[in-house]
């Protein structure tokens with residue numbers, strides 16, 4: 001990508017369901033996300049945090065409005081183009097880790113590269129695991145690791161292909177306090193230091209000190 005990462009959300013609305021069962025998950029949202037910036041999206045349950053992350057991460061297309069990234073406009077793209085956008089430019093970290101249980105930490109990372117038709121030498125994979133504090137754990141499978149360690153494998157996997165945009169949805173929710181703070185610190189360090197763009201959804205106020213700003217959502221709108 002030639003330009004610095006950015007995402008512009010312009011009057012975006014998103015709904016689920018039809019007629020009386022229709023829920024407005026996002027209602028005319030405007031927001032800007034810049035390179036080197038760590039944004040936390042907070043707000044009560046059902047306020048639209050995951051919906052916003054899904055729309056800017058190319059997981060869902062908005063009903064109205066535009067999402068314009070430094071890699072081009074993604075609103076209105078078809079499913080295939082969105083999948084290509086995500087593979088090429090995005091890294092995701094989810095609450096439930098989403099690792100392959102049958103694969104070691106190193107194999108989980110190699111699998112993520114294979115899905116992108118990329119290959120890196122084993123030493124690059126080991127270096128990525130070292131960078132998240134997992135030296136010597138490359139051969140372990142998820143069921144041999146703690147929650148914090150699994151989440152750090154997920155962070156390493158999300159960053160391995162050097163994505164411009166990194167999205168995390170409640171990445172610390174299933175972790176103890178100490179591991180949760182370490183994961184937030186790590187994401188901040190690895191992403192922001194390299195001038196990437198990090199958006200993290202969380203209710204957890206303890207993560208606030210790591211962020212450059214906190215957007216607060218209510219009823220599908222950004223309220224502060």
Ligand SMILES: Nc1ncnc2c1ncn2[C@@H]1O[C@H](COP(=O)(O)OP(=O)(O)OP(=O)(O)O)[C@@H](O)[C@H]1O
Pocket residue numbers: 016017023024025043044045046047048049050051052
């Ligand atoms: N797949 C879906 N089908 C129907 N309604 C949905 C779906 N996903 C979200 N919604 C609804 O859209 C609204 C916003 O949901 P969203 O998951 O974005 O909120 P959230 O702030 O992330 O909530 P939480 O903190 O509980 O994860 C809610 O009313 C929710 O019930």
